[in-house]
Amino acid sequence: MLVTMSGVRLSYGRWPALDKIDMEITRGEFLVISGASGAGKTTLLRLIWMGDKPDSGFVEVGGFRSDRIRRRELPQLRRKIGIVFQDFRLLHTRTVFDNVALPLQVSGTRNRTVQKRVISLLARMGLSHRRNSFPHELSGGEQQRVAIARAMVAHPVLLLADEPTGNLDPEVSREVVELLLEINRGGTTVVMATHDPRQVPAGKGRFLFLDRGVLRGADRWTELDQDS
Amino acid sequence: MDRTGSGLMSFIRSAVREITLNLHFRPGARLITLLMVALAFVVFNTFLIISWNLQSIMDREENLVGMEVFLQRDISPGEGRVVGDLISSLPGIKSVYYVSPQEAEALFRAELPGRTDLLDVMGSDFRLPASLQIAFETEAMSQERMSELSRTIGAIEGVKDAVYGENYLPGLIKTVITIRRLVILLGIVLVSSISLVVFYTVRLSVVRRSLTVNIMRTVGAPWWFIRVPFVVEGVFMGMTGSACGLALTAVLSEVLSGAVTHRFMPLSWMTLVILLGAVTGTVGALAGSYEKER
Ligand SMILES: Nc1ncnc2c1ncn2[C@@H]1O[C@H](COP(=O)(O)OP(=O)(O)OP(=O)(O)O)[C@@H](O)[C@H]1O
Ligand SMILES: [Mg+2]
Numbered sequence: 001m002l003v004t005m006s007g008v009r010l011s012y013g014r015w016p017a018l019d020k021i022d023m024e025i026t027r028g029e030f031l032v033i034s035g036a037s038g039a040g041k042t043t044l045l046r047l048i049w050m051g052d053k054p055d056s057g058f059v060e061v062g063g064f065r066s067d068r069i070r071r072r073e074l075p076q077l078r079r080k081i082g083i084v085f086q087d088f089r090l091l092h093t094r095t096v097f098d099n100v101a102l103p104l105q106v107s108g109t110r111n112r113t114v115q116k117r118v119i120s121l122l123a124r125m126g127l128s129h130r131r132n133s134f135p136h137e138l139s140g141g142e143q144q145r146v147a148i149a150r151a152m153v154a155h156p157v158l159l160l161a162d163e164p165t166g167n168l169d170p171e172v173s174r175e176v177v178e179l180l181l182e183i184n185r186g187g188t189t190v191v192m193a194t195h196d197p198r199q200v201p202a203g204k205g206r207f208l209f210l211d212r213g214v215l216r217g218a219d220r221w222t223e224l225d226q227d228s
Numbered sequence: 229m230d231r232t233g234s235g236l237m238s239f240i241r242s243a244v245r246e247i248t249l250n251l252h253f254r255p256g257a258r259l260i261t262l263l264m265v266a267l268a269f270v271v272f273n274t275f276l277i278i279s280w281n282l283q284s285i286m287d288r289e290e291n292l293v294g295m296e297v298f299l300q301r302d303i304s305p306g307e308g309r310v311v312g313d314l315i316s317s318l319p320g321i322k323s324v325y326y327v328s329p330q331e332a333e334a335l336f337r338a339e340l341p342g343r344t345d346l347l348d349v350m351g352s353d354f355r356l357p358a359s360l361q362i363a364f365e366t367e368a369m370s371q372e373r374m375s376e377l378s379r380t381i382g383a384i385e386g387v388k389d390a391v392y393g394e395n396y397l398p399g400l401i402k403t404v405i406t407i408r409r410l411v412i413l414l415g416i417v418l419v420s421s422i423s424l425v426v427f428y429t430v431r432l433s434v435v436r437r438s439l440t441v442n443i444m445r446t447v448g449a450p451w452w453f454i455r456v457p458f459v460v461e462g463v464f465m466g467m468t469g470s471a472c473g474l475a476l477t478a479v480l481s482e483v484l485s486g487a488v489t490h491r492f493m494p495l496s497w498m499t500l501v502i503l504l505g506a507v508t509g510t511v512g513a514l515a516g517s518y519e520k521e522r
Contacts, residue, residue, distance in 0.1 A: 108239030
């Protein structure tokens with residue numbers, strides 16, 4: 001099991017953002033977590049990369065347990081996880097190359113290795129011609145592809161994508177989802193949070209629905225499908 | 229996760245790169261921060277210069293608070309020095325200076341040039357009595373200690389009389405002590421407020437880059453990798469800020485030197501000022517990065 005959540009509850013103020021979360025994520029799967037705005041999708045992903053800890057219960061990721069992990073072990077955990085955000089979160093003072101190279105540089109990878117890996121990854125993602133551009137010179141779709149490249153460059157076992165298509169038009173969104181599916185076919189476990197699960201074709205993944213902080217299983221997917 | 233191609237040197241090289249990238253980021257914002265720090269230090273430095281000058285004025289005043297011990301006429305210079313040594317071994321005595329009859333006469337002629345006829349009238353055999361000029365340690369400068377010391381000294385064989393400024397002494401001591409206390413109090417207030425100004429200014433400039441810190445966290449940067457650039461920034465800002473403050477104060481001091489005669493602060497104080505800048509800057513930067521890193 002790659003991720004296990006057991007009896008997880010997390011409150012910001014009076015109301016729980018997440019409650020009674022029990023779930024597992026197996027290696028190699030493509031998990032889609034959907035739910036309305038404020039349902040707790042971002043919070044759930046934060047718990048997985050341990051940007052927050054649950055008030056009760058625990059989260060276990062790749063052998064690290066939220067209630068036992070030490071501060072200095074957090075970087076080790078996070079190097080196994082790639083994260084993609086709705087707002088890309090690129091460093092706007094650095095080039096595409098430097099943004100993608102960041103996870104390798106912060107783990108002390110040799111310069112030659114960094115060069116090789118970043119260049120080949122940019123080529124595979126069709127971003128070679130953009131390697132010396134700055135983020136603001138790119139389209140939204142290109143920026144998100146740079147962010148995905150950054151998330152993938154250190155060969156993580158788990159890719160978390162929080163509303164990765166939220167700022168993109170439908171055409172580009174399809175491309176991004178296709179890219180994530182391809183990454184998943186390469187063996188990386190992918191967890192994608194979205195308010196619109198129809199972006200991922202049925203049968204291509206497992207679907208979970210978050211309803212005001214509580215997980216509802218997959219049945220909601222069919223309901224949504226029938227609504228449309 | 230593969231550990232191949234990992235190495236300390238690569239780590240250090242990346243960290244250094246991170247530091248230089250960081251220092252090149254938003255020069256305008258950095259300039260404003262520097263200016264804030266420098267201005268805060270101008271206020272502080274002005275206080276330092278005033279208290280430094282006040283200090284030397286008070287030292288001079290205190291040196292005037294001495295005791296004059298007149299020796300008996302039949303005392304030889306050798307015996308006079310023995311009395312002097314005896315007195316200087318008493319607690320609370322800073323220095324004893326032996327004034328020979330010849331020196332006394334020279335002093336008399338120098339200080340009262342109009343009355344040298346008095347000496348001439350006394351004839352060539354006349355000699356003024358030899359005396360000892362005594363200066364005290366600060367802690368001995370109280371009414372009780374002074375009168376006690378004058379009694380002790382007066383009882384020493386060969387001493388004719390011990391004279392000190394009984395009337396103005398208590399007032400002077402009280403004033404000096406009060407001024408000292410005020411200066412120390414004001415100094416504490418100023419050091420704390422300048423530390424806070426530098427702390428918050430530098431912290432703010434770090435927090436402004438919370439996005440960078442957040443991204444660093446999510447890509448798995450170790451805590452030191454995130455903080456070292458900010459610490460370097462803090463040291464840099466604190467030191468250059470306080471150095472600019474010193475330079476500005478020096479210019480100010482130069483401009484005003486015609487109107488108010490004063491001395492600039494000593495080198496050791498300047499070093500401390502820059503150190504204060506560096507320390508508060510570092511603490512501010514650390515606090516700023518700590519807030520955003522978990
Ligand atoms: N840092 C925070 N402080 C206070 N409340 C928070 C914080 N983060 C999230 N919340 C609250 O927790 C709940 C879940 O938020 P979360 O961001 O996880 O929702 P979401 O499903 O990602 O929504 P969206 O689709 O809008 O991104 C919301 O009610 C939100 O207001
Ligand atoms: Mg969200």
